[in-house]
């Protein structure tokens with residue numbers, strides 16, 4: 001019986017699979033940590049990973065965190081954001097929760113149909129005297145319209161914090177999208193292109209801000225006896241920093257493997273009526289973190305949910321990212337900006353999307369199984 005269940009589990013194709021470091025190499029680094037007996041609080045591997053990530057990501061400063069939610073919360077603290085912040089409902093719920101944890105009112109604006117990112121044309125109408133910042137998301141790693149958002153921010157004197165949880169390594173015209181705005185945050189959760197099991201980071205432009213953020217993620221300690229702010233504990237430890245150093249060495253290979261999966265999906269899906277997907281954007285280095293498809297029920301002859309459950313029956317686990325919209329959750333649905341009439345594009349996308357399995361270890365056989373669930 002147990003064996004049967006195990007076999008069934010082995011047959012499941014999950015939406016993602018974590019990139020794992022080589023166990024022997026990891027063991028060697030663990031030995032270093034054991035020898036040093038310095039296991040957290042800005043240790044050797046923590047410093048090395050911050051430096052290596054800044055180089056890899058082409059950004060000036062990186063501050064490591066224990067997950068991708070706390071840098072969002074801390075960025076708002078570091079920039080002293082209050083009042084109202086304009087954001088997107090089409091994201092993982094942590095984006096809006098970060099505002100809630102800071103006592104900030106989220107104001108949802110709709111998204112663009114061709115990127116899933118915040119629609120810059122909708123921002124100005126949502127600005128009030130209480131607005132202090134904009135928090136867009138490079139959803140699925142597709143870059144937001146950075147220049148249009150910055151123009152509005154400059155015009156109204158607003159800060160911009162990008163939730164770049166999905167945008168590890170994404171570049172536009174040779175420049176990292178992580179340099180946009182006042183700050184960007186990353187998630188290194190197990191489901192992400194680059195993971196440290198749990199983990200995250202904040203990207204900032206100057207050393208002074210990095211210093212302040214480093215205080216904030218360590219209870220506000222600015223020295224042995226001085227506390228300069230009501231900081232939190234969100235430091236990354238040595239073990240996960242070591243894991244991250246090893247994963248960084250193989251992340252390019254993993255991204256290329258994902259790219260090949262995307263190519264194969266597109267080859268086949270272009271001929272399936274009622275299923276649409278996005279192509280790569282010229283000048284963008286994509287990270288292929290997700291592969292969303294959109295189901296037009298009339299043309300396809302089946303609703304998104306019908307396809308989703310049909311796939312599930314065949315042990316192909318897509319995910320309906322990002323359904324339901326954040327604006328529909330009980331904490332937020334009472335807000336004026338949460339009304340579906342205000343968010344028609346996001347509402348439609350949330351109702352039509354399935355993210356297909358996408359990771360570095362998908363085999364040709366897996367891909368054929370996934371495709372066969374969709375071809376009619």
Ligand SMILES: Cc1ncc(COP(=O)(O)O)c(C=O)c1O
Pocket residue numbers: 067068069070091092094095137163165166187188189198199200
């Ligand atoms: C867009 C977005 N923001 C924030 C987060 C939160 O990251 P974490 O799960 O590392 O706290 C996630 C993660 O899953 C995410 O997808």
